Amino acid sequence: MPMSSHEAAAALSDIAHTQHRAAILRGYEQGAPHFILWGLIWVVGYSLTDARPAMAGLAWLVLDGLGISGSFLLGRAAAANVPSANPHYGRRFATLCITMFAFIVATYFIMQPNSAAQFGAFPALLMAAIYTVIGTWRGARWAVCGIVLGVCTVVGFALFKSHFMLWMAAAGGAVLLLTGLWLRRA
Amino acid sequence: MPGAANELVHQPLRLKIMAALHGLSPRDAVEFTRLKSIVDATDGNLGAHLTTLEQAGYVRIDKDFAGKKPRTRVALTRTGRLALIQHVAYLREILEGVAPTG
Numbered sequence: 001m002p003m004s005s006h007e008a009a010a011a012l013s014d015i016a017h018t019q020h021r022a023a024i025l026r027g028y029e030q031g032a033p034h035f036i037l038w039g040l041i042w043v044v045g046y047s048l049t050d051a052r053p054a055m056a057g058l059a060w061l062v063l064d065g066l067g068i069s070g071s072f073l074l075g076r077a078a079a080a081n082v083p084s085a086n087p088h089y090g091r092r093f094a095t096l097c098i099t100m101f102a103f104i105v106a107t108y109f110i111m112q113p114n115s116a117a118q119f120g121a122f123p124a125l126l127m128a129a130i131y132t133v134i135g136t137w138r139g140a141r142w143a144v145c146g147i148v149l150g151v152c153t154v155v156g157f158a159l160f161k162s163h164f165m166l167w168m169a170a171a172g173g174a175v176l177l178l179t180g181l182w183l184r185r186a
Numbered sequence: 187m188p189g190a191a192n193e194l195v196h197q198p199l200r201l202k203i204m205a206a207l208h209g210l211s212p213r214d215a216v217e218f219t220r221l222k223s224i225v226d227a228t229d230g231n232l233g234a235h236l237t238t239l240e241q242a243g244y245v246r247i248d249k250d251f252a253g254k255k256p257r258t259r260v261a262l263t264r265t266g267r268l269a270l271i272q273h274v275a276y277l278r279e280i281l282e283g284v285a286p287t288g
Contacts, residue, residue, distance in 0.1 A: 003191065008280035011196065015205040015274065022206040022216075022224045029220065186223065 024139035028183040031142070033074045035180030039173050041067045046120065046169035053116060068097050100126075117157055117164040124153040124172055141186065145179040190272040194242055199227055200235050204270045207245065207262035215248060215261035236260060244269055 003011075045063045049056040072093050079089050104123055113119050128150030135143020152175060156167035195201055202225040210216060216224075222232050239245040244266030248259045262270070 003196075003277075003280055005280050005283075008277040011198075011201060012274070012277050012281070014198065014201060018202045018205040018225065019209040022209045025220065025224055 025186055027138040028141060028186040030075075030078050032180045032183035034071050035145070035176050035183060037070045037074065037180075038067055039176030039178075039180060042176055043169050043173035046165045046172065049116070049120065050163070050165035050169065056116070115161075117161050120165055120168055121153050121157050124168060125150060128153060141179065141183055145175060149175045191276050192269055192273040194238070195244070195269055195273045197235070199225060199231065200239060201273075202227075203232070203235060203239065203260075204244065204262060204266060207260065208267060208270050210262070212262070212264070212267065215246075215259035218258040218260060221260055239266065242266075242269075 041063045045060055048059040048063075052059070072090070075089060075093055104126065107122065108119070113122065128146045131142050131146030131149065133146070135141070135146060149172060152171040153168070156164050156171060160167045195204060203221065206221060206224045207216060218232070218236075222229065225232065227235075236245060236247060240247055242265075243263060246261045246263050248261070250257055250259070
């Protein structure tokens, strides 16, 4: 029996909805291990910054190096499971890291932060904004993480400035770790 | 490409399965558990419809191990991709008033 236009429209809507959901869940699956990795790095990094402020620069250099290497390996492993994944993954990842690093260094140079809390808050706020924007296209869970992370950063800066690094280790690290687990369960 | 109604594809869950797989490239596969989340189905229901699609030659089901865990991966075949494209074209023709409607 021929189909009605109402049925046809409903079927096309189902197709679009399913493909959108598939893309979002794939993004969650791919993003989850990165959140867990960086959550651990934040816990260690901000804790070390609080305990040994003089060594913070070196600690973050090492930890960021580990995080970037880990993210690269995680992304490459995910791409290996998807034969059609972009063959220029390595180049794109390097471009992303260099751009982020350059942006943060340039902003510090221009804005001249004068407290440890400002140094610590800026990368967290930047990531919060990026996750929120990603969430606009790639699923609400990214945006929820970005908003919660941003609020935690501002609240910590306003209310707990003397213990800001510990606050970020606990709250910021927890937000990233819990987001990773949340995305993995999607 | 001219549209063609396909009753096998048009069943709601099978249409969702094929739409989810069609979003991947021809060489990619999706794990059974992931597909279950995407189409929001139970194990039994999804398994039954995948068997129907496999018998029609629309999907390929590969079973292997990821470490020690058994893994089932599903991919759309070339025949399945073509069937979905033709069915979607048919649905669009209905909306545009080209194909006869019920």
